Amino acid sequence: MPTFFVRDVPIYGDVVLAPMDGITDPPFRALGRLLGSAMAYTEFIHAVDVLQRPQWVWRRLRPRAWEAPLVVQLYGHTVSLLVEAARRVQDQLGPAIIDINMGCPDPSIVRRGAGAGMLRSPLKIARLFRRLTQVLDVPVTAKIRLGLDEGCKPYRLIARVLEENGAALLAVHARTQAQGYRGQADWEAIAEIVSLVRIPVLGNGDVRTPEDIARMKRTTGVAGVMIGRGALANPWLLARCPRDAVPIEEVRRVLRWHLRANIQHYGPQRGLVLFRKFAARYLAPYPAFQARRRALLTLEDPVSFLDAVDAVLAEAAASGTTPGPREPS
Template identity: 55%
Template sequence: MKNLTEFSGSERSRDLSRLKTLPKFYIREIPIFGDLILAPMDGYSDMPFRLLCHELGSAISYTEFINVDSLHGRVPNQVMARKLRFDSSEYPRTIQIYGHDEDRLVEVAQRMEAEYAPTIIDLNMGCYVKKIAERGAGSGMLRDPEKIGRVFSRLTHCLRVPVTGKIRLGWDEDTRNYIEVAKILEDNGASLIAVHARTKKQGYTGEADWNAITEIKQAVKIPVIGNGDVKTVADIDQIKAQTGCDGVMIGRGAIGNPWIFSRKDRRDVTPEEKIALMRRHVALNADFYGDRLGLVLFRKHAVRYIQKLVDGDDLRLPLTHCSAQLEFERIISEFEQVHEIARLTD
């Protein structure tokens, strides 16, 4: 079995070399060679999945979000250490943090820069989860624009790396303060704004308001990344044309379809390609987490990979109970034989 380094080195570089001509945009002085980006998603954007998305064209690697309270004055535990781990091929490497305490945000950001050498530090102001937002972290920060200004002023003055922010449109429909927040971010040194075009109260319900992204893009001079309701190649083209955004961040639409970063829709991915990537994902997970935990954490991806696969439902139950690589290989090999699916080789 290939290890993580072998999966993420020259093979990946060859695939991406054709894309790396001219930068699509810059985050301060850092060139970004692509306009499609895997969104930071807790429980999903771990290193194995990031590597696959990076290989297929995702232009920036974001960690899962990091709670500064869990690191303040503490050594990272095993779970946190995994979240902070990057492969050498990942660039630019972005650590996303969240928290409600200004001093802790600054202290932990400085530690992250010193100990993990990220390319960028990003502040999450978009998480809508109640226990986070109600405490004033994540999208809860949107209720205090002055605090956002103070935090960014401090971060951009004490860190050498660029500082970016991910926001929503506001707390609710009555407090859509995205233009105010965007200008505060720019005025206090932010190098990029990523915008999930919903309010905190919406969560993932309703439609994303791409017109708000257009307004933000027109209001600031720093790069703006659009996010929300991007599931197909047509969506990518539409959000870019409608908003003028510099790049497109894709979250839920990439789960089970990392090929979207190569501008390939789910329906256009062959069974052979799906199964080959599932094998690679399982191998990466097993190498990163260990055999059993790697398979357990793969299950949520598996149910998305098999969507639109002919008779894919036949795989759902066995894959969601699978806990070893050999068992996974047996299940997949039997499915290939029954459906006469050719096995792709590297």
């Protein structure tokens, strides 16, 4: 039985891997789905790239059957370009859902009125979602922040505008753009939004443990919990498993699977280079890795790399190292 619906799309599960630029590529999305993410969000894609470099975009996204329900996330600041880009994505890729990013805090994006910069313009948001719901057959959703800073937090208005103009789901990162990823996420604001709208709400921010998942659901009433940096530090969190309960053999199995998927997607050299950021997080809890970090992360041959990983994990197993809780980096 579905946990909730995004309009007519059934969602089975209440934990979702958040879209993250440079992170939620096809291999990591696949891992997220295997470990329990109820939806597969792509990295955000600029509407202009869809229109000017479509083949690059199609190659980058490359949807697969296991990703369903796939959510393609777009960003931009021009209504007409976003609408046309969304139409082309729908027609070319056939995602279950199209999401508009209105939460990216990057100043270079915000200055152009995209990402969290969209939150300055409720009327533009209304116009955009009204047009998207007229043009598209698939549901349209949004990911937002609470506002730009403490003096500009229009999340109540934005939530109502989105629902009234056809948004089928709202994901809320409970910080402002100025906060970035600092400070405490305001879960009370998420609960406010849940009380204001009838569409499903996903809560995002400061979810690092299985207990956090349960507490966010209990205290805010969200339909689901979206996990970003917490899942990057501990992808098993998507399965409600704390990092210190993950056996070393499971770390080895998942790390090898992920590297193999990266190599299949990108090729041996680029696949290994792009995998380094993930390997650093898989191995971060082990002292043996910290002593060899630089040497291991500069290896250029996948076989040598895996040999070095095995040596780190063997030393951790021999010493009885149990990773403790870590703050997401």
